[in-house]
Every structure is written in C-alpha cells, then in structure tokens.
C-alpha cells in the first residue's frame with residue numbers, strides 16, 4: 001500500500017515568508033558571487049560578442065545592397081551581466097533625493113570619439129576603406145583596453161563603422177552643426193569631445209538645440225540653458241520642441257491642435273544668420289518662416305506644401321568648401337531618438353523625413369533643401385563612447401527597448417526617482433513587503449490586465465516594456481538637472497524669462513496640455529490627482545508601432561504627430 005504523507009498545515013503568512021526568503025537568498029548569492037569574482041573574472045570579455053540590432057533576414061540582403069549595412073551594433077551582454085541584471089528585479093527600491101539627479105558630463109570623462117582618420121586624394125577607394133577599417137578596429141581595441149581596469153566600464157556605444165562614416169560625412173559637408181539633445185538628459189547626450197572637435201579641429205560653428213522642452217518644467221529648461229552658457233560661452237543654445245499644442249475655441253469647447261514651434265524655428269534662423277553674417281543671404285529662409293506663419297494663421301493649421309528634394313548623398317569624400325555653390329549646409333547630429341528628424345520636419349513645416357520612437361531609425365544621412373540656398377542634413381543617431389550605465393542608456397532611448405534582455409535595472413532606476421505607485425495609482429501586490437522592480441511590474445500588469453495567455457498570471461515583461469516605453473515617449477517624465485540646480489531652483493522659478501519659456505511650451509495655466517504637465521504636474525511627475533491617460537494602455541509589447549502605419553502609442557505625447 002502506498003504511504004500517503006499527512007499534509008502539514010501551512011498558513012498564508014508562512015508561505016509568503018518562504019517565497020520571500022527564497023527570493024532574497026537567490027538575489028544575495030548572485031550578488032556575492034559576481035562581486036567577489038569581479039576583478040579576476042574574464043568571462044565578460046570572452047563571452048561578449050557584437051549584437052546587430054534590427055537585422056533583416058539574409059534572404060532580404062540583396063546582392064549589391066546590404067540592408068543590414070547600417071544596423072546599430074553594440075556589444076552583447078555576457079551571461080554574468082544578464083544574471084546580475086536579473087538580480088536587480090527583487091532589490092527593495094530606495095528613494096533617491098532630487099540632488100542626486102544633478103548630472104555633470106562625468107560619464108564622458110576620459111572618452112573621446114572616433115573622428116575620421118587622415119586621408120588624401122592620392123588614396124584609392126580600397127586604400128581609404130582599409131585605412132578606416134584598421135583605424136576603427138584599433139580605436140575600439142584601445143578603448144576597451146583602456147577602460148578594462150577602471151571602475152567605470154566602457155558602456156554600449158556604436159560599433160558600426162558605417163554609421164560613424166555617416167557622421168564623418170555630415171561633419172565634413174556642413175557649415176554649421178546643430179548638436180541636438182533631449183533636454184531631459186542634456187549632459188548625458190552632449191559629448192564634450194564632439195564639440196571640441198567641431199570647434200577646434202574642424203573650426204566650424206555649432207549650435208546646441210535643447211529639444212523636447214515640452215516635457216520638462218520651465219525652470220529646468222532655464223537651468224540647463226544657463227549651465228551650458230556658463231560651461232561653453234561660445235556655444236549658442238536654442239530651446240526647441242518639434243511641434244506644439246495649441247488651443248482653439250470651437251463652439252462652446254476648447255479643442256487642442258498641433259501648431260509649429262515658430263519661436264524655436266525663428267531662434268534657429270537667427271543664430272544661423274549671426275554665423276553666416278553677410279556671406280550668405282538668408283532672407284529666403286526668413287521669408288519662408290513668415291510666409292508659413294501667415295498661411296498657417298489663415299488656413300488654421302495646414303501649411304502649403306512645397307516641392308522637397310531629398311538626396312541620399314553617396315560617399316565621395318571631398319575637401320570642405322565653405323558655403324559651396326552659395327549654399328549653407330546645416331547638419332543635425334546627436335544621439336539616437338533625440339528628435340533630429342522631427343526637428344528637420346519642424347523646420348520644413350511638414351513631414352519630409354521619417355520619424356520613429358525606435359532608436360536608430362535614421363540609417364543613412366539625407367539632405368533636404370529648406371530653401372534654395374539652405375540645405376539641412378539629417379544624420380543617423382550615434383551612441384558615443386561613455387561609461388553611462390546601460391540601464392540609463394535604455395531610458396535615454398539609445399538602446400531599443402524591444403531588444404532588451406532585462407528591463408529591471410532600468411525600472412529600478414526609474415522607480416527610485418519617480419514615485420510610480422502614486423503616479424500610476426498602483427498598490428503593492430500581496431506577495432511583497434517592499435516595492436521592487438518586479439512588484440512595480442506586477443502591480444502595473446494587474447492594473448492594465450496584462451495577463452499571460454496560458455496561466456493568466458501577470459505578464460511582467462509586458463508591463464515592464466510598457467512602463468519603459470512610457471518613459472521614452474514622455475508620459476513618464478524622468479529629468480536630470482545641471483549641477484547646483486537644487487540650491488538655485490527658486491531663483492530659476494522666479495527668473496525673468498520664465499514667462500517666455502512657459503509661453504513657448506504652450507502651457508495654459510490650469511490646463512494640462514504639454515507632455516510635462518499631462519505626465520504629472522511637478523518635476524518628478526507627481527501630482528495629487530494626476531493619472532496617466534488611458535491612451536498609455538495601448539499594447540506596445542512589440543516594436544511594430546514604428547512601422548509606417550501611423551503609430552499606436554500616442555499617449556499624452558502630442559508631439560508624436562510628426563511620427564509616421
């Protein structure tokens with residue numbers, strides 16, 4: 001006769017403690033193991049390969065046109081790194097003070113970027129290619145060696161030489177370079193070595209565009225502007241939002257509509273005009289802006305379409321000739337996803353280049369005539385070498401969320417800096433004593449009804465994916481501040497220009513219009529009664545909203561109007 005074991009009574013409380021103990025022992029053993037062996041362990045290097053993102057199947061690689069040529073390429077994480085990231089999921093979140101969000105250029109310290117190696121007209125095309133390949137290989141090897149023994153490790157950066165070649169080309173053909181950053185992460189997206197190279201080696205002028213200002217508090221914008229002006233007195237700074245929400249009375253209701261940021265466009269124009277002075281007559285550009293404004297005013301929003309010529313220039317390197325053929329060429333460069341293409345569309349007044357929420361969308365640089373003597377150049381986004389931790393790179397939009405193996409470190413970082421339970425109106429799930437990254441995902445999955453098909457359990461990955469996308473799209477606003485900001489915050493709030501910035505952002509007191517306001521209410525995205533628009537609940541578990549279909553993930557970001 002088989003012996004039946006008597007069931008021992010097991011209370012819910014005991015079960016809960018057992019689950020917690022198991023989870024904690026798994027976490028701590030992983031941590032101990034990894035940190036103990038961190039110094040002598042070489043597995044990271046040996047296991048690391050290069051990951052090509054968004055690769056097309058080889059059947060689509062045509063004989064003469066390799067569709068994967070311009071893919072984003074990063075180092076893959078080792079198994080150990082992935083395990084470490086997994087462990088972050090269950091560490092209780094600790095609140096981080098606002099002061100800790102003050103951010104210098106520290107992650108770029110000690111890192112330069114691969115500038116184009118010397119070349120001359122006597123070199124054959126093959127020779128040029130070989131030379132550049134060798135230079136780039138050596139550059140990557142040196143960088144890896146240099147940062148191997150340091151505490152700050154080399155983080156993900158663009159490993160595709162083809163993409164760097166695009167930047168080299170844009171730097172070469174442009175007369176003026178617009179370095180575009182997402183204002184939320186200004187110092188994390190401005191490599192000082194790039195600016196120095198433009199100014200001192202190329203002897204060209206640059207303008208810093210603080211983009212997406214609709215997403216942050218007005219005092220943060222003023223503080224960033226002041227910080228850059230103080231650090232780089234020769235660098236003009238323009239604040240920008242690629243599109244703005246306006247308000248119109250229709251019947252008894254107020255309707256929101258998209259309007260162009262003429263204030264920003266005019267500022268860019270003025271700065272460029274100062275730079276070219278009398279060498280190029282930019283009246284055609286000014287006339288275009290004024291005419292667009294007039295037409296928009298009359299037509300109530302739609303601007304007449306002009307014929308646009310887009311060229312994908314080939315790689316025939318040539319010596320730069322300033323204002324060649326009487327044309328000023330303005331290059332837009334920066335990290336992926338900062339809004340370079342949207343910026344060009346905003347300048348042009350309609351969609352001329354494709355925009356997407358997925359980093360690395362622009363693969364090949366394109367030139368667009370704004371007027372007959374002003375040429376814009378859209379460069380693919382590049383992740384510059386730095387020690388920015390990968391979990392932060394994900395939040396910056398440098399790394400596609402769809403390719404992420406472990407979302408938890410990024411969520412932990414976010415959860416420690418934004419009061420997500422309050423903001424998302426979620427409560428701690430029963431099995432948890434503390435908020436952790438997994439607890440956040442579980443609570444959000446329950447709230448949104450993200451359940452697995454088979455077992456109807458909360459789909460943590462889908463919830464994680466969704467939360468990260470909300471951060472990228474500006475529904476959840478994480479913002480950094482310049483050094484010393486917290487002590488001077490009140491001064492910035494009372495700054496004489498604050499009214500102009502608020503007007504620029506299109507904020508109407510008492511009405512949530514901008515991404516920043518709609519996303520929370522105060523700088524940390526907290527509000528007493530604010531909750532995310534239900535639009536955020538759109539299913540974003542895959543990346544295909546970036547396709548030409550129109551984008552399903554609108555949320556509160558009115559600015560995605562310029563998306564495909």
Ligand SMILES: Nc1nc2c(ncn2[C@@H]2O[C@H](COP(=O)(O)OP(=O)(O)OP(=O)(O)O)[C@@H](O)[C@H]2O)c(=O)[nH]1
Pocket residue numbers: 211212213214215240241242243335336337338339340341342343354355356357358359360361362363379380381382473474515557559560561562563
């Ligand atoms: N809130 C807000 N979102 C913006 C703004 N400009 C661009 N975006 C959004 O940012 C995302 C990326 O925009 P893109 O213009 O494709 O960025 P990019 O720099 O060209 O990106 P890459 O092709 O990766 O280099 C899109 O979802 C845009 O809608 C802005 O001023 N405000």
